[in-house]
Amino acid sequence: xxxxxxxxxxxxxxxxxxxxxxxxxxxxxxxxxxxxxxxxxxxxxxxxxxxxxxxxxxxxxxxxxxxxxxxxxxxxxxxxxxxxxxxxxxxxxxxxxxxxxxxxxxxxxxxxxxxxxxxxxxxxxxxxxxxxxxxxxxxxxxxxxxxxxxxxxxxxxxxxxxxxxxxxxxxxxxxxxxxxxxxxxxxxxxxxxxxxxxxxxxxxxxxxxxxxxxxxxxxxxxxxxxxxxxxxxxxxxxxxxxxxxxxxxxxxxxxxxxxxxxxxxxxxxxxxxxxxxxxxxxxxxxxxxxxxxxxxxxxxxxxxxxxxxxxxxxxxxxxxxxxxxxxxxxxxxxxxxxxxxxxxxxxxxxxxxxxxxxxxxxxxxxxxxxxxxxxxxxxxxxxxxxxxxxxxxxxxx
Ligand code: NDP
Ligand code: MG
Numbered sequence: 001x002x003x004x005x006x007x008x009x010x011x012x013x014x015x016x017x018x019x020x021x022x023x024x025x026x027x028x029x030x031x032x033x034x035x036x037x038x039x040x041x042x043x044x045x046x047x048x049x050x051x052x053x054x055x056x057x058x059x060x061x062x063x064x065x066x067x068x069x070x071x072x073x074x075x076x077x078x079x080x081x082x083x084x085x086x087x088x089x090x091x092x093x094x095x096x097x098x099x100x101x102x103x104x105x106x107x108x109x110x111x112x113x114x115x116x117x118x119x120x121x122x123x124x125x126x127x128x129x130x131x132x133x134x135x136x137x138x139x140x141x142x143x144x145x146x147x148x149x150x151x152x153x154x155x156x157x158x159x160x161x162x163x164x165x166x167x168x169x170x171x172x173x174x175x176x177x178x179x180x181x182x183x184x185x186x187x188x189x190x191x192x193x194x195x196x197x198x199x200x201x202x203x204x205x206x207x208x209x210x211x212x213x214x215x216x217x218x219x220x221x222x223x224x225x226x227x228x229x230x231x232x233x234x235x236x237x238x239x240x241x242x243x244x245x246x247x248x249x250x251x252x253x254x255x256x257x258x259x260x261x262x263x264x265x266x267x268x269x270x271x272x273x274x275x276x277x278x279x280x281x282x283x284x285x286x287x288x289x290x291x292x293x294x295x296x297x298x299x300x301x302x303x304x305x306x307x308x309x310x311x312x313x314x315x316x317x318x319x320x321x322x323x324x325x326x327x328x329x330x331x332x333x334x335x336x337x338x339x340x341x342x343x344x345x346x347x348x349x350x351x352x353x354x355x356x357x358x359x360x361x362x363x364x365x366x367x368x369x370x371x372x373x374x375x376x377x378x379x380x381x382x383x384x385x386x387x388x389x390x391x392x393x394x395x396x397x
Contacts, residue, residue, distance in 0.1 A: 002030050006089050008110050009101035010034035011042045013215045014124045014150065017276045018099050018284075019046070025290055033089040035102070035110075037061075044068040047077055054078045054092070056085035086110035091117035097284065099150075100125040103217050104339050105381055108132055112374070115145040122283040124150040126234045127339070131332040131377055133237040147238070148283040153183050153231055154238055155279035156257035156270035161239070163287075172242045181235055182259035182267070184251040185309060186211050188223040191252060195313055201352045203345060211254040211274045220342045224355050225309060229320020230338075233331050236324055243324040248317060250307045255297065272297055316356040319363065328368050329380040336384035337362035340392060349396040358395070362388045 005022065009015045015034075022029045035056040036043040047055060047069060057065050059081040069077065080088055090098050090110040098114035099122045100107055107125035112132065114121045116139050123129060129136050140147040149155045158166075162176045174180070189208055190198055206223040207216050214222070221227035228248050235246050249259075254274040261267045272278050275294045284290065311318040316338070323330035341358035344350045350358065365387045371377050 003096040004032035005097045006033040006095045007099045011036040011039040014101035056080045087113040090114040115139045118143045120146045153258040159270045160260035160268040180261040185228040186254045187250045224316045225314035226316035333384040336381045337388040340388035344392040
């Protein structure tokens, strides 16, 4: 029987790759609901092709969407708006699978709503988990949601772990013979830049990732290595282990997507061409495997290299590890400050090296404490955004 899918963030890079996979399996999946934020013309084309029952846009885009849909003679679609609309579709009774692919903290409440509704949740929106870690994981247990990693590294680790790993209580120690997770990082477009070179890089250069085609925010995060920092935190929550069991390995070719080491000396790696369609298809169909257009890896044409990350040139990674060590609200503060700093960098208000500086400043200014409720996390997120914005103003004048 066909399963119904809701794609949160359908106009983005992950949203588009998800549609590509669904195109290949029209009898197994149908698009029930989609959401977008600013790309309304693109959304209308998606509506034309996939005829979802419900779409969600921010309230200030409803009129524009209505006008475009009317002009294209597209009818029979319910339009919901804003955060309430996102939460409503993410938890809708007629939906089986939710792709969480909104970028940033804006995805937290809808993703959590999907988890609390007990859905199969395909998690791309790492910021949501970084912010709410234990609350999200506990909700997945309490509401029997299947929270499956789409982030390529976590998907790779999931593939290399023992099948029943996610079901066991891990006590923050690796179990079932696992000893370390090796989280691979491409190193981004500036892997070999000196500190002086990094001072002058532009948003256009930062968004040009050597191996992956992605949204702007994650592209900048990959360039600062904050993406790997967020992923380190993501891995600790998803696989319920302490941060010192996660080693970051720079692997510039992005062929190995991550590895798991075992106590007997084995290291299992998941490999493939760098294309998000593979982890999306894996999470969509798990434990089954379904076809994608991604060609099989030509193993003869690759040389694989590994190196230790340089946290002096890329301090974001160190900040994220420290935030995870501190625990509590620190990861949410780190994430909020980073979102503000990346946006300011993209608007050319601050330089590339100012991004980790803004995050560091914010972590020092905003009080940490237990992340005991969603309200506390969201409050801390707000304060961190304010402090980070003030720092941006100071740095840009
Ligand atoms: P994009 O920027 O390409 O897409 C983001 C999506 O979120 C768009 O549909 C956008 O709508 C929507 N959106 C943006 N802001 C808001 C908001 N305030 N409220 C509601 N919706 C919003 O990002 P990616 O697809 O690259 O990334 C999505 C998530 O997946 C991120 O968390 C990223 O870290 C993660 N991820 C991405 C990977 C990739 O290869 N791209 C790999 C691994 C993880 P619109 O476009 O209409 O404005
Ligand atoms: Mg990743």
